Amino acid sequence: MAGGIADAGAGTGAGIYRGRAGWLILPSWLVIGFFLLLPVIMMLVYSFLTKEFRGGVIWEFSLAAYDRFFFDRGLFGDEAPVIEWTYITIFWRSLWQAGLATLLCLVIGFPTAWFIATRVPRHRTVWLLLITVPYWVNLLIRTVSMKFLIRDSGPLNEFLLWLGVIAEPVHLINTNLAVQLGLFYSYLPFMVLPVYASAERYNFALSEAAADLYAGRWTTLRLIILPVVRPGIIAGSILVFVPSLGAFLAPDLLGGAKTFMIGSLIEEQFKGNAGNWPFGAAVSMILLTIVMMLLLLYARTQTRREAR
């Protein structure tokens, strides 16, 4: 994301704080190392332990959590294992829900970012502020507001009925679309800002050259602008997709049982009735692995881009 910030320092600072570098960086290592890195390692360990009923673990090695995720061995665990689809389906649903939310953010976010980037500089700040202000409002409140707006007897339906666009209320709440709307609403600025950053640097001489060669507006967009802005689009997509994948509030409040996603599955193991800590830890590990692989893939494309 801000890879430049890490490296740039190497060139400038002439070492005023030379002797103290270790001490200055130490607090961040201690706090994050002890309270995030160590807990994640601990979670990995827990995913290989035996579950205790009503939450917690017994310190005995077991593969039961991962086994439960992938295989179904019948009610008493003595039947031949067949593939368990329940959890794979939840992951699959989360993946495409997050994917569609990302697409929605892109379809609406790209034109918005482009529109802002082509304003006069003085106006850009105002437009950007307008896009980012809702992001600073509490996520829970935004999600609740969305729920209030789109519920069956909510203001959106009343408005549409009053307009005469629809004859009876549209059922939105507890559908996949509601979850996507919620995710879109939660993470849209993450798409607009990186795309804007790329679009702002776009050189319009390229568009002129394309126009001179008789390219139409949309051909230019497809063949010239989109490839140039692509780094911003990829960064934005990652920034929207990753938090959407593990989101809890939007699926929980706007979706129903039919839209159960990874976040709710994990939450249920710790806060809900399921109370299976090793399983919750295992699901979290699988989610973390997917996210880390995505981020590594992204980092690799970035370094390759810089190398060119």
Place this chain on the structure above:
Amino acid sequence: MGKTSGKIIDLRRFPGFLPLTLLCLVMLYAPLLVVMVYSFNDNSSITLWSGFSLRWYDDVFFGLEAPKFKQAALNSLTIAFAAATCATAIAVSAAVAMLRARNLRGRTASFALINLPLMVPEIVTAVASLIFFSAIGFTAGYLTILVAHIVFCIPFAYLPIAARMQSIEDTCEQAAMDLYATPAEAFRLILLPLMLPGIFSGYLLAFIISLDDFLITNFVKGAGIETLPTAIFGSVKQGIKPNIMAISTLLLLVSVGFVTLSYLASRMGQNPKTQINNDKKL
């Protein structure tokens, strides 16, 4: 620009982009505006509008649930204050090491570690923290929430601070050192004042992020303690009530106030007087 061979086309414009931008803004603001409007509804049913009233604000401050929400708000604010303060201090110290000490070893690893809270999905952080705290027998409550908040606030404080510091060259500090300032004095008298706008926006960012958090708080908090988001969530689970809309409106105004402050701070940061060595870069 855009005038090619007699025919005037603006190459910057695409038909339909303005309506989409407006649609985007409507989608972003409509839910918030609707909730704001309905928080002034006189009716106790959330569906029917029966006139303007402040009764739900009265209910928030003096009603039956007022003590619960007041306590939750107090917890939220004190945790945000403490977490933002600690995270900012840690971030400033880390930024000085990362950007000013040439001999720092493991810079890439440190950078990755500082940003780790941004990369790990929130729900995973929540699970890991819960497991860790319960394993070491750290009793859940105010302190566990605070520690968890400090951790995920660090990168949010770090990014604006580092961005600001990157734009300050170290010539002034060098000059101070030539005049026999100790490194501590060079930092306190030269670098710190120049960094102040960055520190301020980093602090505000951390504060808002802490105030905003629901998921991690919900996992690590004990049974007896609530922050504003967890209290609101608990209440919303039984249906959206008008007093929740009044609380939401109040919180919304707090957030907007903070954004405005942060915006003004960044404007202040661009003031030529405070920008000693940036001219070359711009």
